[in-house]
Amino acid sequence: MIEELKGKIVLVTGSSRGIGRSIALAFAHHEAKVVVTGRTLETLEAVAAEIRNLGNQALPLTCDVGRREEVRALAQQIRSQFGAVQILINNAGLAPAVSFLEMEDRLWDEVINVNLTGTYNCCKLFLPEMIAARWGRIINIASTLSKVAYSHTAAYTSSKHAVLGLTRALAVETARSGVTVNAICPGYVDTELTLKNARLMAEKTGKGLDEALEIFKRTSPQKRLIAPEEVADLAVLLASETTKGITGQAINVDGGAVMV
Ligand SMILES: NC(=O)c1ccc[n+]([C@@H]2O[C@H](COP(=O)([O-])OP(=O)(O)OC[C@H]3O[C@@H](n4cnc5c(N)ncnc54)[C@H](OP(=O)(O)O)[C@@H]3O)[C@@H](O)[C@H]2O)c1
Known part of the structure; x- marks a missing residue:
């Protein structure tokens, strides 16, 4: 139990499933008040119910992070129902695998809008209240692809490279304000997103799904997928008081796949 997380207001974007859901549950375990967001109310309510079953507080609210007016409305709802956000986890994202030449312009726009501008939108809206409180944590769920590249x-x-740039720039600007800004860079995590891309690879190459997943596993020296809970546990640690000296960092959780 990390005592200082008790009662803290945490916003986790994209927390209806996968990594975001695990992060929401991990903070709830430490008795934080968790705002769960995504675009689908039904799945958010299911995660909120899991948190309430633990005896903790959860607020499920829909928000497409790529739509600035929805993020503004989200901020107002959180303020009126919970208070000022103290810990922001920018996790919402998508990762469609496609070759550069086959990629439609609208797909480029969507990925940049959700993964990068969505992160920007939330930082822009919630950072001022952290600075005013002279305490805050921003944790961006980036990727090992913030540091290296794979085909398609x-x-x-x-x-994700840009999310890391934003993380570093904000860390410098907030360094004396009690706020830390860090990125977590997972390798292949055992979530729907990974399964979807494995299915796509299987279809395109005629391999079986298991074989496609094996290829993902083999990118890591540990030869396995990362569990979402491993990412969540690091997020909790980065939100704790003991890590207040860690800012502007990008920490890999990838079984040793990338060592920069
Ligand atoms: N899985 C991996 O191997 C891996 C590796 C490195 C980094 N990551 C990063 O980790 C994050 C989470 O990945 P995941 O594997 O957990 O993905 P996932 O299983 O596909 O879950 C994505 C979550 O984001 C939400 N979401 C999608 N678009 C959104 C939008 N425009 N606004 C708000 N919420 C949105 C989804 O809910 P709705 O669809 O209902 O909105 C869902 O809750 C992403 O940023 C991803 O890039 C994943």
Whole structure:
């Protein structure tokens, strides 16, 4: 139990499933008040119910992070129902695998809009209240593709490199304000997003799904997918008081796949 997280107001974007859901549950475990957001109310309510079953507070609210007016409305709802956000986890994202030449312009626009501009939108809206309180945490769920590139990921890699740039720039600007800004860079995580891309690879190459997943696993020296809970546990640690000296960092959770 990390005592200082008790009662803290945490916003986790894209928390209806996968990594975001695990992060929401991990903070709830430490008795934080968790705002769960995404675009689908039904799935958000299911996660909120899981949190309430633990005896903790959850607020499910729909918000497309790529739509600035929805993020503004979200901020108002959180303020009136919970208070000022103290910990922001920018997790909402998509990663469609497609070759650069086959990628439609609208796909590029969507990936940049959700992964990068969505992160920007939330930082812009919630950072001022953290600075005013002289305490805050921003944790961006980036990717190992913030540091390296794989084939068929031009939009995703560009968006995640930029998220790391934003993380570093904000860390410098907030360094003396009690706020830390860090990125977590997962490798392949065992979520629907990974399964979807494995299915796509299987279809395109005629391989089986298991074989496609094996290829993903083999990118890591540990030869396995990362569990969403591993990412969540690091997010909790980065929100704690003991890590207040860590800012502007990009920490890989990838079984040793990328060592920069
Ligand atoms: N899985 C991996 O291997 C991996 C590796 C490195 C980094 N990451 C990053 O980790 C994050 C989460 O990935 P995941 O694997 O957990 O993905 P996931 O299983 O596909 O979940 C994505 C979540 O984001 C929400 N979402 C999608 N678009 C949104 C939007 N425009 N506005 C608000 N919410 C939105 C989804 O809910 P709705 O669809 O209902 O909105 C869902 O809750 C992403 O940023 C991803 O890039 C994942």
